[in-house]
Amino acid sequence: MNTKEKVDAIVVKYQKDKGFLVSILQDIQTEYNYLPKEALYDVSDNLGIPISQVYGVATFYRAFSLIPRGRHLVQVCLGTACHVRGAPKVLEALERKLKIKAGETTADNEHTLTSVNCLGACALGPVVVIDQDYHGQMNLSKVDKLFEIEKRG
Numbered sequence: 128m129n130t131k132e133k134v135d136a137i138v139v140k141y142q143k144d145k146g147f148l149v150s151i152l153q154d155i156q157t158e159y160n161y162l163p164k165e166a167l168y169d170v171s172d173n174l175g176i177p178i179s180q181v182y183g184v185a186t187f188y189r190a191f192s193l194i195p196r197g198r199h200l201v202q203v204c205l206g207t208a209c210h211v212r213g214a215p216k217v218l219e220a221l222e223r224k225l226k227i228k229a230g231e232t233t234a235d236n237e238h239t240l241t242s243v244n245c246l247g248a249c250a251l252g253p254v255v256v257i258d259q260d261y262h263g264q265m266n267l268s269k270v271d272k273l274f275e276i277e278k279r280g
């Protein structure tokens with residue numbers, strides 16, 4: 128199935144109801160790990176709503192990404208509480224480990240590394256979140272173990 132066919136199938140699943148725009152975008156993001164531009168235009172056509180409205184929702188929610196992302200999203204908190212407890216060193220270690228810079232995706236499309244400002248778990252800082260899993264009190268020696276856990280899971 129090409130992108131248009133996949134998007135059409137998702138929109139039909141929601142009876143082309145524009146009230147389900149967020150759910151439709153969630154399904155597309157699940158399919159591609161991000162929201163491809165052509166998919167957003169297909170959604171706009173299918174639902175009969177302006178592309179600006181689709182983009183408005185796509186950019187409002189942080190869970191959505193308009194750029195390609197790997198299978199796993201690795202978020203490193205650089206908020207104040209995490210920063211003072213060594214988060215920049217944790218980010219550097221992750222950049223070395225994954226061989227990419229923050230904001231990039233590994234060549235095998237497995238991991239996207241990003242930095243964020245606060246993940247709402249300041250007491251656990253420095254915090255790294257891989258997909259939905261929070262890893263607190265991160266330090267350099269824990270960085271290697273992070274990915275061992277992921278492989279086992």
Ligand code: FES
Pocket residue numbers: 204205206207208209210244245246247248249250252254
């Ligand atoms: S500053 Fe890192 S979780 Fe709040």
